[in-house]
Structures are given as structure tokens and as C-alpha cells.
Amino acid sequence: MRTHQVVSAWLEQELAAGRLHIGSRLPGERTMAERLGISRASVREGTRVLEALGVVRAGVGSGPQAGTVITGNPSLALDSALRLHVASAHLRVKDIVETRLLLETWAAAHASPGSPSLERAARLLDEMDRCDDGPAGFLQRDALFHVALAEAAGNVLVGAMMGSLRGSIEDYTQRLTARLPEWGATSQRLRREHRAILDAVLEGRGEHAAELVQDHIEGFYRESGIHSEG
Incomplete structure (x- = not known):
């Protein structure tokens, strides 16, 4: 040692x-x-x-x-490690998508409708509707929204992992956004999907929320051309 x-x-x-x-x-x-x-x-x-x-x-x-x-802040170490692996192209896009699906669908299915994190998620969606600061601002709020949903499940480690994963792929996600054929149409669709996911969680329909999250994530990557590239 x-x-x-x-x-x-x-x-x-x-x-x-x-x-x-x-x-x-x-x-x-x-x-x-x-x-x-x-x-x-x-x-x-x-x-x-x-x-x-x-x-x-x-x-x-x-x-x-x-x-x-x-202090006990596990997301700090996870974030640094994931950023380096994403930057080095060590993590395949397929691995990133599958990990997001595993974490986020589980979190949506187990999110507590009374969690304070959902109040923060709702505020972020309101900000998305009010603010027109382009893809960068939208994606920043989008990432925070998904982290808030994960935290609503009450599992500290899942919340930390989700926060680290979203932070580490921020630049990568913005590069994907540049490949979208029409950002205006995509952002409107994402807003509708966010609202539907949050409503399902607040109504206690966890399984349906998980299905919506899966369609939401896969749809974004598919529209950016990742699906066709395998």
C-alpha cells in the first residue's frame, strides 16, 4: 500500500x-x-x-x-472519471444510451409523487417555456430536469450516478443537437414529452412514466442519427 x-x-x-x-x-x-x-x-x-x-x-x-x-460527495469523483472516459471516446454511444435507459426508467418507475425534487423539475419546465436561449440553455435545463426526476426516486447513489452521467456527456449532447434537422420542432416535442413524464410521475403512474422516459431518450438519439449508425 x-x-x-x-x-x-x-x-x-x-x-x-x-x-x-x-x-x-x-x-x-x-x-x-x-x-x-x-x-x-x-x-x-x-x-x-x-x-x-x-x-x-x-x-x-x-x-x-x-x-x-x-463531505461525502460521490458525484464529484464519478463526474471527473466519466468526463475523461467520454473525452477519450472510451465509452461507446451505445453504452451511454443503455446506461441512461437503465437509470432513468428505473428512477421514473420508483419516483415518489411527493418528492420535493419534482417541484424543482416543474420549475425547470416552466423556465424552458419562458426562456428562448437556444439549444445550450435548453439542454442545461433538460439535464437538470432528468437529474431531478432521478433524485425523486430517493436512491442517493442513483441520483449521484445520474448527475455525474448527465454532466459528463453535456458537451457530447450539444454536439448531437447540432445534427438535428430542425431544432425548433425537436425542442417543442421534447417539452411535450417532459410534461407528460412529469404528469405521469405526479399521478403515481410509475410504469407509464418509465415507458415515456424510454421513448423520450431513444427518440432523441434516433432523431440525431445515432440509431441509424448503430
Whole structure:
């Protein structure tokens, strides 16, 4: 085990034992180095790795914001990893579509009609109707709408995965949009489909909402020419 990995292993043990939790501050750098038997440089490196993974937030200076606090933000690490894989073309379009279908249809089927996330989803749809800021603005709200639906299912990991996936393919989705034959017609159709999906979820018709989500996702990719390319 590399010395900086000792920090990660120690933190995992402390969290599992209940001695630390979300919001706890880590001991000072010198204390951790003495406790773990590694150098302060290794502690510093380990902390930076944990921060990149979204596990902790490192503060500087003094006062309430100082010190390293356990935050637990898994979407940060997932987002970074997925962005790199999408950029390197390591992830095939087919894999992206299938993953979206798996996550989003499940989330739609299990979304709670009373979830506060659905209020945010409704506001985003209203903004889509009011704002005419082109494909970029529309797609940004579209991504947030789909993430809100996923969060309404109440599964923290699914919500984090969905948020990371949507964020990592944002640029890719905008490139697909440029291939659409008529953006105005497509955006109107997507708005109608969004409303139908949200209405089905709010009415407790989860299975129907899942079917609508599947048609919605497949329709977008098909219209952008992905379906014909396999």
C-alpha cells in the first residue's frame, strides 16, 4: 500500500466504526502523521486525493471553515472519471444510451409523487417555456430536469450516478443537437414529452412514466442519427 493510501484506509475504518461521520473534521496534519506512522507530506497527498474524490473538503486559514471536513460527495469523483472516459471516446454511444435507459426508467418507475425534487423539475419546465436561449440553455435545463426526476426516486447513489452521467456527456449532447434537422420542432416535442413524464410521475403512474422516459431518450438519439449508425 502506498503511503498516501494509508490515509484513505484509516478514514474508511473510522467511518465504518462510527467514530467519524459526515461533517466531522479530520485531525491536524501532524497528529495524523504521528498516528498513522507516515510523513506529513504523505498525509497531505492522501488528503488531496480524498478531496478530488469528493470525500473531504479541505479548508485553509482559521475559523469555522478551517480544517479538513468530511463531505461525502460521490458525484464529484464519478463526474471527473466519466468526463475523461467520454473525452477519450472510451465509452461507446451505445453504452451511454443503455446506461441512461437503465437509470432513468428505473428512477421514473420508483419516483415518489411527493418528492420535493419534482417541484424543482416543474420549475425547470416552466423556465424552458419562458426562456428562448437556444439549444445550450435548453439542454442545461433538460439535464437538470432528468437529474431531478432521478433524485425523486430517493436512491442517493442513483441520483449521484445520474448527475455525474448527465454532466459528463453535456458537451457530447450539444454536439448531437447540432445534427438535428430542425431544432425548433425537436425542442417543442421534447417539452411535450417532459410534461407528460412529469404528469405521469405526479399521478403515481410509475410504469407509464418509465415507458415515456424510454421513448423520450431513444427518440432523441434516433432523431440525431445515432440509431441509424448503430
